[in-house]
Amino acid sequence: MTEEKNAPKEHSVLPRFAVLQLSGCAGCEVSLLNAHEWVEKFELTYMPLVSSAYDVPEVDILLISGGVRTDEDVYHLQSAVKKAQRVVAVGTCALSGGVANLGNRDEVRQLFLMEQHRRHVPRLLPKSRPVDDFVPIDLYLPGCPPTPELFMGALLDPQGYQASLTVCQECGRKKLKDMKPDHLLGFQKGAVDSEICLINQGYLCVGTSTRGGCRAPCTRAGHPCVGCRGPSNVLIEKGSQAWLDTIQRVFHSMTNVPEKELHDELLSPQLALFLFQFSDYDGGDRPPRPKEKVL
Amino acid sequence: MTTLTFPLSRIEGHAQVEIEVQQGKVLSTRFKATELRGFDIFVQGVPAEQMPVIVPRICGVCSTAHHVAAVKTLEDAFGVTPPPLASRIRSLLLLGQLLQNQATSLFIFTMPDRVGAESLFEMDEIDQDHAVRFQISRNALKVRELGTDLITLAGGQFIHPVRAVVGGVNAGIPAERAAAMLKRLEEGLPLACELFDTYWELTQRMKDRIGSWGDDSPAYYITSTGRVKPDYNSHEIRVMAPSGECCEIFSPRSFREILEFSQSDYSYATKTSYKGGVIRANSLARANMTAHMGTKVANGYLHRLRIEFGTPAHPIMLFDLGRGIELVYAIERAMQILEQPLEGEDTEVAYTPHDGDGYGMVEAPRGPLIHHYVIEKNKIAKAEFIIPTVHNMRAIERALQVVAERYIQKDQVDLELERAVGRVVRAFDPCIACATH
Ligand code: SF4
Numbered sequence: 001m002t003e004e005k006n007a008p009k010e011h012s013v014l015p016r017f018a019v020l021q022l023s024g025c026a027g028c029e030v031s032l033l034n035a036h037e038w039v040e041k042f043e044l045t046y047m048p049l050v051s052s053a054y055d056v057p058e059v060d061i062l063l064i065s066g067g068v069r070t071d072e073d074v075y076h077l078q079s080a081v082k083k084a085q086r087v088v089a090v091g092t093c094a095l096s097g098g099v100a101n102l103g104n105r106d107e108v109r110q111l112f113l114m115e116q117h118r119r120h121v122p123r124l125l126p127k128s129r130p131v132d133d134f135v136p137i138d139l140y141l142p143g144c145p146p147t148p149e150l151f152m153g154a155l156l157d158p159q160g161y162q163a164s165l166t167v168c169q170e171c172g173r174k175k176l177k178d179m180k181p182d183h184l185l186g187f188q189k190g191a192v193d194s195e196i197c198l199i200n201q202g203y204l205c206v207g208t209s210t211r212g213g214c215r216a217p218c219t220r221a222g223h224p225c226v227g228c229r230g231p232s233n234v235l236i237e238k239g240s241q242a243w244l245d246t247i248q249r250v251f252h253s254m255t256n257v258p259e260k261e262l263h264d265e266l267l268s269p270q271l272a273l274f275l276f277q278f279s280d281y282d283g284g285d286r287p288p289r290p291k292e293k294v295l
Numbered sequence: 296m297t298t299l300t301f302p303l304s305r306i307e308g309h310a311q312v313e314i315e316v317q318q319g320k321v322l323s324t325r326f327k328a329t330e331l332r333g334f335d336i337f338v339q340g341v342p343a344e345q346m347p348v349i350v351p352r353i354c355g356v357c358s359t360a361h362h363v364a365a366v367k368t369l370e371d372a373f374g375v376t377p378p379p380l381a382s383r384i385r386s387l388l389l390l391g392q393l394l395q396n397q398a399t400s401l402f403i404f405t406m407p408d409r410v411g412a413e414s415l416f417e418m419d420e421i422d423q424d425h426a427v428r429f430q431i432s433r434n435a436l437k438v439r440e441l442g443t444d445l446i447t448l449a450g451g452q453f454i455h456p457v458r459a460v461v462g463g464v465n466a467g468i469p470a471e472r473a474a475a476m477l478k479r480l481e482e483g484l485p486l487a488c489e490l491f492d493t494y495w496e497l498t499q500r501m502k503d504r505i506g507s508w509g510d511d512s513p514a515y516y517i518t519s520t521g522r523v524k525p526d527y528n529s530h531e532i533r534v535m536a537p538s539g540e541c542c543e544i545f546s547p548r549s550f551r552e553i554l555e556f557s558q559s560d561y562s563y564a565t566k567t568s569y570k571g572g573v574i575r576a577n578s579l580a581r582a583n584m585t586a587h588m589g590t591k592v593a594n595g596y597l598h599r600l601r602i603e604f605g606t607p608a609h610p611i612m613l614f615d616l617g618r619g620i621e622l623v624y625a626i627e628r629a630m631q632i633l634e635q636p637l638e639g640e641d642t643e644v645a646y647t648p649h650d651g652d653g654y655g656m657v658e659a660p661r662g663p664l665i666h667h668y669v670i671e672k673n674k675i676a677k678a679e680f681i682i683p684t685v686h687n688m689r690a691i692e693r694a695l696q697v698v699a700e701r702y703i704q705k706d707q708v709d710l711e712l713e714r715a716v717g718r719v720v721r722a723f724d725p726c727i728a729c730a731t732h
């Protein structure tokens with residue numbers, strides 16, 4: 001074994017892909033590493049987490065993870081898409097800011113300015129922004145992070161990916177007509193029955209409105225779905241108000257939770273963890289994201 | 296004056312190294328963290344009980360450590376002690392994290408440095424003549440996957456776990472699933488040892504080539520692992536002096552009184568020091584500060600390390616070897632836990648949330664991780680995250696100074712410098728997403 005650089009590689013005929021990581025947590029990259037079947041089917045040309053290549057080369061597929069938070073993110077994003085045939089935005093941060101969107105609330109935005117006193121670091125933008133505010137996207141892959149199976153689907157055959165409409169249909173828990181909780185338990189309250197729908201048990205699960213395809217790992221593990229896959233196709237081109245109304249209807253019919261309690265919980269100042277994962281689909285100033293482009 | 300800039304890859308997050316040189320003299324070495332997401336800022340106002348689900352998103356590599364730290368912080372605030380079964384399942388979760396992280400750092404981040412490859416996957420392409428490498432990368436991914444699967448088993452979601460809850464865990468682990476995992480770990484153990492033996496050998500060869508195990512003067516060491524044997528679900532922090540003497544023991548609650556914190560205008564990350572001195576956290580701190588590994592095979596490796604390098608040991612590349620010892624340990628220890636029943640006992644205790652403040656800690660793969668929350672009206676009024684990587688910031692810069700002086704002469708810069716910069720930084724396995732959060 002030599003330690004020097006090896007003979008030049010033969011030109012590969014495999015499709016080439018690159019992964020550009022903007023402001024995120026690398027969870028998407030870790031999930032992609034877990035999906036290692038791509039190793040045989042693709043040539044990975046750029047992904048700083050695993051390889052020392054310093055520029056995005058010409059590629060067939062560019063995956064972009066993370067939100068746009070700094071001026072450097074904008075620069076890297078815009079230069080990378082020029083080199084790609086097909087651009088896939090992966091993960092909730094790239095699509096809707098993800099958790100970082102909590103920082104876009106007016107009451108905390110000021111505090112970010114105080115971090116700006118440093119001179120030699122990339123500048124922060126006033127808000128975290130989704131990637132399609134800057135560049136056109138061919139395919140959206142929501143999830144925090146997307147499962148390895150979803151990554152393989154996006155790389156190999158997005159059209160052929162088999163998924164249910166909602167997380168609820170993939171969850172496998174039984175909904176009981178006569179088990180109606182009087183109050184909500186919140187998110188994290190001790191032991192959970194392993195067979196019965198979480199709403200029957202008083203948890204604020206949003207699996208009924210959330211896009212399927214992840215196979216419901218969270219609800220199967222007894223934790224309410226927090227909606228990281230974003231809105232299902234029924235709600236996708238509508239605003240977050242439509243989603244709130246739907247959730248409220250579900251809880252109205254499945255529980256005896258007083259209207260006001262439910263309303264307060266869902267709106268607890270923009271904070272329901274899932275709300276921001278549904279934002280940005282209806283577009284705001286842009287046209288809504290077409291559901292055909294969302295895996 | 297010339298500034299040499301080295302972008303960094305094969306580490307977690309966005310960072311670069313800058314070295315300022317004037318006529319062959321190294322003026323400064325800077326390790327710059329260039330990203331910021333602001334978790335301590337934007338969790339303000341968030342319902343406290345959502346923290347265990349939000350904070351794993353600080354880092355997809357260290358998510359499990361943040362998940363457990365958040366739950367422990369809320370338990371400290373509410374005065375809750377989880378039942379023994381919950382502690383066992385959380386320990387299992389943290390071992391999954393350790394296994395996954397050490398496999399990633401050893402094989403994906405640092406193994407390519409040992410054979411002059413750009414990435415583990417490039418090692419794949421060289422198959423016939425280099426069948427060894429081919430085997431290495433396949434097996435490395437297999438071992439790494441065991442960690443991921445352990446996290447999924449004990450934590451529910453595959454990257455950002457959900458199963459630790461205030462008061463305990465939300466369910467036990469069914470016997471048949473535990474047995475299936477146990478079987479896979481049994482098969483994985485010899486594979487992990489074989490990989491680590493190869494890694495150790497390749498590291499030895501690299502040392503022979505460059506002529507050093509990574510010199511730099513001794514430093515303080517910091518960890519929260521057990522004194523006698525490893526414990527990642529930890530409670531007290533210890534500091535060891537460069538001479539090997541324990542010089543400080545403190546609880547997470549008093550971290551501000553013991554450690555000094557400073558900011559710089561070239562990095563989004565904070566740095567810490569102890570009595571003005573450089574601190575080191577991570578695998579080598581643990582190898583120096585725990586008596587035994589407590590499992591057979593890992594203990595054999597620790598013994599070998601101590602015979603070769605003494606104790607405390609200081610060369611920088613021993614951080615990498617320390618990770619290999621923990622990789623083996625994580626598999627062995629997880630097997631021990633999976634052999635015990637993980638269902639059929641209480642999984643959680645009841646509690647009443649109230650206002651107050653709490654501190655929670657785990658020994659993450661990179662060192663002691665502390666969370667501190669102030670809770671008012673069930674919401675987060677203030678949050679602090681004391682990230683292990685910040686303890687290593689000054690140690691990284693000082694070690695970079697040593698390599699810069701070694702490879703920069705009056706009239707030339709040795710091309711080895713770039714590789715050396717990568718090697719030094721990766722030995723500390725910094726996590727930038729966490730460090731800046
Ligand atoms: S637990 Fe959630 S996802 Fe599962 S059936 Fe109930 S509402 Fe649907």
Ligand code: SF4
Pocket residue numbers: 143144167210211214215216217218219224225226227228229230452
């Ligand atoms: S169950 Fe819900 S929160 Fe969990 S991965 Fe699926 S969409 Fe995301």
